[in-house]
Each structure stands twice: as structure tokens, then as C-alpha cells.
Amino acid sequence: MNITKSKLALSVLVVSLLVPAVALASTVFDDVPDGKFYSESVQWAFDNGVTTGTSATTFSPDDPVTRGQNVTFMYRHQKQVIDPLLDDIRNNINTAQTDADTAQTTADGAQTAADVLGERVDSLGRSVPLLQWSNWATISVGDAPRGVAFDGTHIWVANRNGGTVSKIVAATGAVTDTIAVGDLPNGVAFDGTHIWTVNYNDDTVSKIVATTGAVTDTIAVGDSPREVAFDGTHIWTANIDDDTVTKIVAATGAVAATITVGDGPRGVAFDGTHIWVTNFGDDTVSKIVAATGAVAATINVGNGPYGVAFDGTHIWTANYLDDTVSKIVAATGAVAATIGVGNFPYGVAFDGTHIWTANNGDGTVSKIVAATGAVTATISVGDAPWGVAFDGTHIWTTNTGDDTVSKIPVG
Secondary structure, three states: OOOEHHHHHHHHHHHOOOOOOOOOOOOOOOOOOOOOOOHHHHHHHHHOOOOOOOOOOOOOOOOEOOHHHHHHHHHHHHHHHHHHHHHHHHHHHHHHHHHHHHHHHHHHHHHHHHHHHOOEEOOOOOEEOOOOOOOOEEEEOOOOEEEEEEOOOEEEEEEOOOOEEEEEEOOOOOEEEEEEOOOOEEEEEEOOOEEEEEEOOOOEEEEEEOOOOOEEEEEEOOOOEEEEEEOOOEEEEEEHHHOEEEEEEOOOOOEEEEEEOOOOEEEEEEOOOEEEEEEOOOOEEEEEEOOOOOEEEEEEOOOOEEEEEEOOOEEEEEEOOOOEEEEEEOOOOOEEEEEEOOOOEEEEEEOOOEEEEEEOOOOEEEEEEOOOOOEEEEEEOOOOEEEEEEOOOEEEEEEOOOOEEEEEEOO
């Protein structure tokens, strides 16, 4: 059976249906009139270089196709239509792969930078709160670490069950000393020369020379001291079981005053003029004039306040029993905000821009923009974090459940 050129042209067009459609002009051949079943097929074959006709003006649509013509049509169709189409597909795939690789590289770079800053980015590169994150370093210390403080070079950790404090080089994380203090040390503070630890079970505070680790004094304070702070001249301890704070002359160790505050005082901080004490048992914070010891105000905060910190304008309390922090205008005592954080927040610290809380119940720290109260990150640390401190570059948390401290970059 002979196949005419008109039928072959139609079959070639059918094979090429995957090629994007183009508008077809009127046929260039005089013997291929418009309207024939093969007219558009012949025009397509001419436009795509599959046929050149039997002359400049004729196609001879009714002539049989020779084997030579048939193979020529197929060859041209492969070279002029199929191969360019396959090249386009390959190029598109390669371009898409290159774009995808570039996007992944960009995302990886953004993620690396975000990790250093304590943030995460989503698939579009947008910053999002960080729900799970590996901290910068985890360092083993003593048994059940609680309080933490920075002396300008070293981090000091009170190891409650071990009766010791650990001295850590902040830059390297190396533990350079472990010093025996009183029974169940809890809070720790630095006065510019000495480290002070409150010893919960023997109602004392230990005074340690920061450079040598020598314990130079052990001073009796109130009943069950829990936390400690320095006001530039005096050391203050919050004594849980007798609802007092003890004021000690740092230079001499003399007890200058014992002041009654609220129920079960825990945390203590200094704002430049006043001492602030969180009273766990009655959900308040006491504001004390440091110079005189007068209680200037008692302010209601969240449920079970523990840690307390000053940001230059506001006092922040970590409210253990309702998973919040309270932001208080230090000058007026007005509660400016109550912000949800992690589970059972204990410690609280300020890094110059952010407030950080150690969330004992879920093994995290929360990072809060101090100016706005926005929680920008929740970062996993060790087991049962308790204390939190800032060294100028990193946040340190004590993890009482696994005997470690976590070191986290802040930016």
C-alpha cells in the first residue's frame, strides 16, 4: 500500500503533539489549498523544517512517498523537532536543579547564621521562634547545680548537693577549680573581688576570693537562705523560712540589718537604688530602699515568683507556678506586662536587649525582647534548668537534673 505525502505529513504532526502549539499561516504550496485535512499538517512540516516540498511552490500531496523521502522526513523531524525539544527539557531540568541547589545553599547559610543568633528560619528564609536547638556547649559541673554568676572572666556555679562551687573559664568552658563551701549552696553572686554563695542548709553565706578560690569567711544569716545579690557595698540574702533578707557589709562581713519581707522570699536583685525580693508564698515582690532597709512597696505579680532581674528600667520576675514573667516599671511599681514563657520558670537574666528565663519544667530557656515582651526563641538546654546568667557574649544555664551548665550564644 502506498502512503501519500499528505497522509505522512498528518502522521508526523500527530507524533509531534507534545510540541507547544504555534499559530499556522496559510500553506506556502500552491497545490495544498486551505481546508484540506492535511493542509495544517503540511504547513507545520514546512515551518519546522521537516519538508521543503517538491519545488518552491509544490508539495505534490497525492504522490506516493518513496523510502528515501520517508527516511528524510523522519531524520528531519528528529533533528528539527524532537532533539531541540529534548534539549529544552534537559536545560529546564538543569536550570531548575541549579536554582534548587542555590536556594538550598542560601537556606543553609541563613540557618547557620540563625543558629548562631539563637533563631530558626523556615523554608522561605523567614525567622521563626526556635523550638528545638542544640546549645553551644554543655559542661559537666558538680551535683545538682543551682545558682550561677559571672566575675568578668569566669562562670561560678553553686552545686547544691555537692556542697561546692565550680569555677569555669567562660571563654573555653574549662573547669579550673571546685571549691568546698557550706551545706546545700544555692545562690551565687560577685562583688568585684569575691564570690558569695548562700548555703541553704546551714544558714550561712561563704565569701570566696575569686582569683584564688580561698574561702575567707563564713557568715551566719537568716533561716534557709536561697539567693544572693550585691548592691555595690552590701551583700543581700533572701531567707526563705523566716521571711527576711539579710544585709551584710561586703568588706567586713558584718550583718548590717535583717529586714522582714513577704512570705517565702526567693530571688533578690538590685536596680541601682532598691533591692527587689520575690516572695514565692504570697505572689508578691518587695521593693526595699537599699540605703535604709525600708520596704517602699509590695507589688502583686504572678503565681509563685522566683527569679528576679533588672533591665535598666524594669524589674522582671519569673513566676514559677503560672509559667509567666512579670514586667514591672521599677520607678512606679506598675506591672507593665505579664508574658507566657516555658514550664516552671526559675532563673531570669538580662543580656542588654533580651530577658532570658530558665524553664525548669521543660528543659528550655525563653528569649524575650525586653522592649516589647515578644518571645523570640525557646531553646532546649539540659535537664531541669535552674539559674541563668550573662557573660557579655553567652547565656549560661545551670541544669540541676543532669549536673551540667549550658553555654548559649546570644548574637
